[in-house]
Amino acid sequence: EAGVAQSPRYKIIEKRQSVAFWCNPISGHATLYWYQQILGQGPKLLIQFQNNGVVDDSQLPKDRFSAERLKGVDSTLKIQPAKLEDSAVYLCASSLVARGHYEQYFGPGTRLTVT
Amino acid sequence: GQQVMQIPQYQHVQEGEDFTTYCNSSTTLSNIQWYKQRPGGHPVFLIQLVKSGEVKKQKRLTFQFGEAKKNSSLHITATQTTDVGTYFCAGPEGNFGNEKLTFGTGTRLTIIP
Secondary structure (H helix, E strand, O other): OOOEEEEEOOOEEOOOOEEEEEOOOOOOOEEEEEEEOOOOOOOOOEEEOOOOOEEEEEEOOOOOOOEEEEHHOOEEEEEEEOOOHHHHEEEEEEOOOOOOOOOOOEEEEEEEEEO | OOOEEOOOOOOOOOOEOEEEEEEEEOOOOOOOEEEEEOOOOOOEEEEEEEEOOOOOEEOOEEEEEEEOOOEEEEEEEEOOOOHEEEEEEEEEEEEOOOEEEOOOOOOOEEEEE
C-alpha cells in the first residue's frame, strides 16, 4: 500500500513569511497527526484529527499555526507568520484508529528552515 | 502532562557489542510503542507492548515492558551498522478512543565499525 505522502520535502522562508504543508494519509486511516520535530528531539504532537474533527490541538501555537482536514482525507498545516524557532521537520502521520493500540505511519516530513 | 524520558541520550558502540536503551514514564501506560528513526529519515514503528512484564523479540532486538507498566527497555544483541539511528519509545495518554502519543526523548545509537 502507498505510504503517507507529504509535500514539499524542503522549504526555506524568511521570518514573518507564511508557509503551508500538505499531507495525504494512508487510504482508510481515520486519524491524522501533525508533529513538529526539532533537531535532536522527539516528535511533538501539534494537532490530531479523527476524520475531519480535531481531537487534540493543545500544543498548537494557534496565534500562528492553523490546520485543517477537509473531507477527512488530506490535510494542510499553515504557519503565518513564521518565526526563527519554527525551523524544524514537520511530520505527518496516520493510523487506523486513535485508540493507542495501532501504530502510526509517518510520512517523509517537510524540513522547514526559517532565516 | 505525561512525560517520557529515555536514557542514555547517546550511545556509541563497537560493531558487535550489545546496546540497551531505557524508557521511563511519569504515568502508568496502557501500552508502549517503539519507533526507529534512521538519520535523515522518519520514525518507523517497531513494536507495541501491552501486558505487564511482556517480553517480545524481533531477531536481535528484545523489548520489555515493566511490571508496573511505567518503564520499558530495548536491547539489541551484537549490533550491526544497520542498527544506526535514534530509538524512541512512545506512550499514549488521554481518553480512550482519543489517545495521543507522547514520544520519549530518544536514544541515538552510533556504531563504530
